[in-house]
Amino acid sequence: MKFLKLLFIFVSINLGGHICNAEKLTLATLNPIDKLNAAIVEILQPIQNDRTNGFFKFTKLELGDTGVKELAFSSELKKIGKEYKDSVANIAINAEYLTVGVPIPTTNFDVNLYLKLLNIIPQEEVNEIGDSIEEMIVDFVKKMTKEYGDAATVVAKVVDKQTDDQKNLTKLSVLIDLKLDFEKLPANKPVEDEFLQGIHAEATISLYGLSGKLTFLSNPKYKGFAQGQRGLREWLAALLNGSEDEIAAIKEYVMMFDQLAEMSVK
DSSP states (O other): OHHHHHHTHHHHTTSSOOOOHHHHHHHHSSOHHHHHHHHHHHHHGGGOSSSEEEEEEEEEEEEOSSSEEEEEEEEEEEEEOSSOTTOEEEEEEEEEEEOSSSSSOEEEEEEEEEOOGGGTSOHHHHHHHHHHHHHHHHHHHHHHHHHHGGGEEEEEEEEEEEEOTTOOEEEEEEEEEEEEOGGGOOTTSOGGGOSEEEEEEEEEEETTEEEEEEEEEEOTTOGGGSTTSOOHHHHHHHHHTTOHHHHHHHHHHHHHHHHHHHHHOO
């Protein structure tokens, strides 16, 4: 669950939003991308050592009159083992947020985790995940259709499942696609309360990590995007201004990924 929280941080801070004049001046001053990347370098410094190398780099930032129009970042964390230098973990996450050239605000994630899963959890637990994943998917579909009725169109399924000669799970691929028709929402589900209009996810988990692509379609009418609400632009401004809360939150997530990588190497 904490991994998902980190993965969704790019979305959950209410992409878009309004900004006050002071923050607008800060963001507009002298290459905000360079300033943001410099701030991130400082945040990542505590984990950099002879076994660990990580980077997080904003590659695109375009501001509109009231919010962020486009943003993209690239990140990677690589760690080698203490005893075995050929034991390596690599975590790479790239993302982009678009409002230009798309019908509604869209966030894309490309996630690749190369690590030895059996160094983190035993094969028995991996097998249990394989045995229960289809039931979990069915429960997810039932929950969504129960809450949203005819407004929700859901496709969720296991598209590939592989085992070895001992019937141990070695690879699992899943697909989830969710779309909401706002014209069919139940009376207790106002449009402005819905953050997302759609989700598409394709993921493959193997004994050597995880790879996946996720797309989130944001609801332009979501109340969190209204003027006066704290959005991505405000978050970026706070980071530029050295907000201790924002820096501490990012450090927590960085350390979580560092610990995950540490667990998978020897």
